[in-house]
Amino acid sequence: MRTAYSVETVRNAERELMERLPEGALMQRAAAGLAAACADLLGRAPGRVYGARVVLLVGAGDNGGDALYAGARLARRGAGVTAVLVDARQRAHPGGLAALMAAGGRVVTGPHEVHEVHEVHEGHGTGADGPAAPLAHAGGGTGSAAYVALHRAHLVMDAITGIGGRGGLRPEAVPLVRAAEASGAVLVAVDLPSGVDADSGRVDGACVRADVTVTFGAYKPGLLIDPAKERAGALRFVDLGLETAGTPADLEALQHADVAALLPVPAAESDKYRRGVVGVVAGSARYPGAAVLAVAGALHGGAGAVRYVGQGGDAVLARFPEVLVSGGAPADAGRVQSWVIGPGLDDRVKDARADVLASDVPVLLDADALAGLDPQEVRGRSAPTVLTPHAGEAARLLGVERAEVESGRLDSVRKLAVKYGATVLLKGSTTLVAPPDGGRPVRVNPTGTGWLATAGSGDVLSGLVGSLLAAGLAAVDAASVGAYLHGLAGRSAARGAPVGAGDVAGAVAGAWRGVGRG
Numbered sequence: 001m002r003t004a005y006s007v008e009t010v011r012n013a014e015r016e017l018m019e020r021l022p023e024g025a026l027m028q029r030a031a032a033g034l035a036a037a038c039a040d041l042l043g044r045a046p047g048r049v050y051g052a053r054v055v056l057l058v059g060a061g062d063n064g065g066d067a068l069y070a071g072a073r074l075a076r077r078g079a080g081v082t083a084v085l086v087d088a089r090q091r092a093h094p095g096g097l098a099a100l101m102a103a104g105g106r107v108v109t110g111p112h113e114v115h116e117v118h119e120v121h122e123g124h125g126t127g128a129d130g131p132a133a134p135l136a137h138a139g140g141g142t143g144s145a146a147y148v149a150l151h152r153a154h155l156v157m158d159a160i161t162g163i164g165g166r167g168g169l170r171p172e173a174v175p176l177v178r179a180a181e182a183s184g185a186v187l188v189a190v191d192l193p194s195g196v197d198a199d200s201g202r203v204d205g206a207c208v209r210a211d212v213t214v215t216f217g218a219y220k221p222g223l224l225i226d227p228a229k230e231r232a233g234a235l236r237f238v239d240l241g242l243e244t245a246g247t248p249a250d251l252e253a254l255q256h257a258d259v260a261a262l263l264p265v266p267a268a269e270s271d272k273y274r275r276g277v278v279g280v281v282a283g284s285a286r287y288p289g290a291a292v293l294a295v296a297g298a299l300h301g302g303a304g305a306v307r308y309v310g311q312g313g314d315a316v317l318a319r320f321p322e323v324l325v326s327g328g329a330p331a332d333a334g335r336v337q338s339w340v341i342g343p344g345l346d347d348r349v350k351d352a353r354a355d356v357l358a359s360d361v362p363v364l365l366d367a368d369a370l371a372g373l374d375p376q377e378v379r380g381r382s383a384p385t386v387l388t389p390h391a392g393e394a395a396r397l398l399g400v401e402r403a404e405v406e407s408g409r410l411d412s413v414r415k416l417a418v419k420y421g422a423t424v425l426l427k428g429s430t431t432l433v434a435p436p437d438g439g440r441p442v443r444v445n446p447t448g449t450g451w452l453a454t455a456g457s458g459d460v461l462s463g464l465v466g467s468l469l470a471a472g473l474a475a476v477d478a479a480s481v482g483a484y485l486h487g488l489a490g491r492s493a494a495r496g497a498p499v500g501a502g503d504v505a506g507a508v509a510g511a512w513r514g515v516g517r518g
C-alpha cells in the first residue's frame with residue numbers, strides 16, 4: 001500500500017523526530033537523498049556528476065535549504081552548481097547558502113543582478129561538456145546570469161516552495177521556471193513541484209511541471225491526485241525515518257499485492273449462488289449497448305451469476321447467453337447479493353431505483369440513477385451504497401461547477417461521501433474512492449489511463465464493481481479493486497492505441513490473472 005499524509009501530519013512527525021536528532025540532521029538526510037537521486041539522474045557513471053551543470057531555483061524557506069545542501073554535495077563531486085535566488089527579497093536558507101559557497105558553488109540573484117560569484121572548482125567543469133562559464137561575465141548585457149545558467153544546465157532543481165508554499169508561483173518565479181522547462185535539462189522538483197497544493201492536489205495559478213519529484217518523509221496527497229500529480233512526473237521517495245505508523249493516512253493507493261489479497265477466489269464448495277449473484281439494471285430500448293457493457297463488466301468481477309433486468313435483454317442474451325434475464329421490476333427478479341443500476345436507463349429509472357434502494361443488499365448507483373438522487377433515500381439504507389459519478393455528475397450532485405470538481409477532486413469526493421453517507425467513486429484521470437461520511441483514508445487508483453476516457457467504459461466499471469460487491473468485498477474494497485482492474489484492463493487493451501469499452505471488458509480477465517500472479 002502506498003500511503004500519503006497531509007502537511008499537518010508530516011509536520012507533526014517531523015517535529016517529533018527533530019526533538020530526538022541533532023539540529024539540522026533531518027535536512028541533511030533530505031539533502032543527501034536528493035543529491036543521490038540527482039546524481040543518479042545525471043547518470044550512474046561517476047564522471048557524469050563531475051563536470052555536470054546544475055542550477056538550483058531556490059526559494060526563501062527550507063525547501064530551498066534542501067536544494068542548497070544537495071547542491072553543495074554535488075559541487076563537492078565536481079558539478080558546476082549555480083543557485084538562483086528566486087525570492088523577490090532574495091531570502092534563502094543561510095546555512096544552505098554558506099554550504100554551497102564553501103563547496104565552490106555560486107549564487108546569483110534574480111534575473112538582472114549578480115549577488116556573489118564563486119568560480120566552480122578550479123580545474124573542474126572541463127569534462128566532455130566543456131567548462132562551466134563564469135556566470136558573472138556570461139550575463140553581459142544580453143541576458144541575466146540566471147537565464148544563461150538555466151539555458152546551459154543539465155539538471156535543474158525546483159526548490160522554490162515545498163509544503164510551506166501557498167498559492168501558485170509568484171510572478172518573479174514564472175519566467176525562470178518557464179526557462180527551466182524549456183532548457184532541455186532534467187527538472188527535479190524538491191519535495192513537491194512548486195505551485196501545487198500539497199494536501200489537495202489543486203493547482204491555483206502557475207506551477208512547475210517536473211520530470212521527477214523527489215519527496216521526503218512521506219508522500220503528500222497532492223503527488224497522487226490530478227491536476228498536481230500530472231505536474232510531478234516520476235516520483236522518488238527519500239525515507240527520513242518519520243514515524244507515521246499509527247496515524248491514519250489521508251490517502252492510500254492499492255498496489256498489486258493488496259489487490260491480489262482482496263480478489264475473491266472460489267472455494268472448493270462454492271457454487272454460483274455462494275459466489276454471489278449480481279443484479280444489473282441498465283440499458284433501454286434506446287441504449288441497449290449500456291446493458292451489454294455493464295453485464296460484460298459484471299461477468300468479470302467474481303460473482304457466480306449475473307441477473308439482468310431491463311429492456312436490453314435481447315442484446316444481452318445475444319452476447320452473453322449465460323445471463324439470467326427478466327423484464328419486470330428489480331424486486332420481482334429473484335434474489336441477488338448486490339444491485340448495479342444506472343447506465344443507459346430511460347425515464348423509468350426512478351421506480352427501479354426506489355426498488356433496489358429498498359433492498360437489503362449493497363447497491364451501486366451510476367449514470368442515470370444518480371440524477372436527482374435524494375441523500376435521505378441513500379442514508380436510510382441498512383446495506384452499503386456506492387455512487388460512481390464522473391466529474392459532471394458529481395458537480396450536479398454537489399450543486400457546483402464541473403471545473404470546481406476537477407480542480408478539487410479530493411475535497412469533492414469527500415463532500416459527496418458526507419452528503420450521501422455512501423462510498424463514492426469519483427471517476428477521472430485519478431479515480432478516487434471515499435468511504436462514507438468523510439472517513440479516511442480516501443483511496444486513489446494508480447492504474448488509470450487516458451485511454452479509458454471512452455464511451456461505455458464507465459458502464460463496464462459499474463458492472464465490475466457491482467460484481468465484486470456481490471462476491472462479498474466491502475464497499476471501499478470493491479470500488480477500489482474494480483477501478484484498479486479496470487485501469488489495468490484499459491492499459492492492456494489499449495497498448496498505446498484507442499480502444500472501445502468492449503475491448504476493456506474483454507481485458508479484465510487478463511488483468512485479474514496478472515494481479516493474481518503477483
Ligand SMILES: NC(=O)C1=CN([C@@H]2O[C@H](COP(=O)(O)OP(=O)(O)OC[C@H]3O[C@@H](n4cnc5c(N)ncnc54)[C@H](OP(=O)(O)O)[C@@H]3O)[C@@H](O)[C@H]2O)[C@@H](O)CC1
Pocket residue numbers: 014015018026027028030059060061062063064066160161162163164165166167168169170190191192195216
Ligand atoms: N521541517 C523539516 O524538518 C524538514 C523540512 N524539509 C523541507 O522543508 C520544506 C518546508 O519548508 P518551509 O516550511 O520552510 O516551507 P517552504 O516550502 O520552503 O516554503 C515557505 C517559504 O516560501 C515562501 N512562500 C510561500 N508561498 C510561496 C509562493 N507561492 N511562492 C514563493 N514563495 C512562497 C514563504 O515566505 P513568504 O514570502 O510567504 O513570507 C516561506 O519563506 C519541505 O517541503 C521540505 O522540502 C526537509 O528538509 C526535511 C526536514
Ligand SMILES: [K+]
Pocket residue numbers: 063158159160161162189190191192193194
Ligand atoms: K519544490
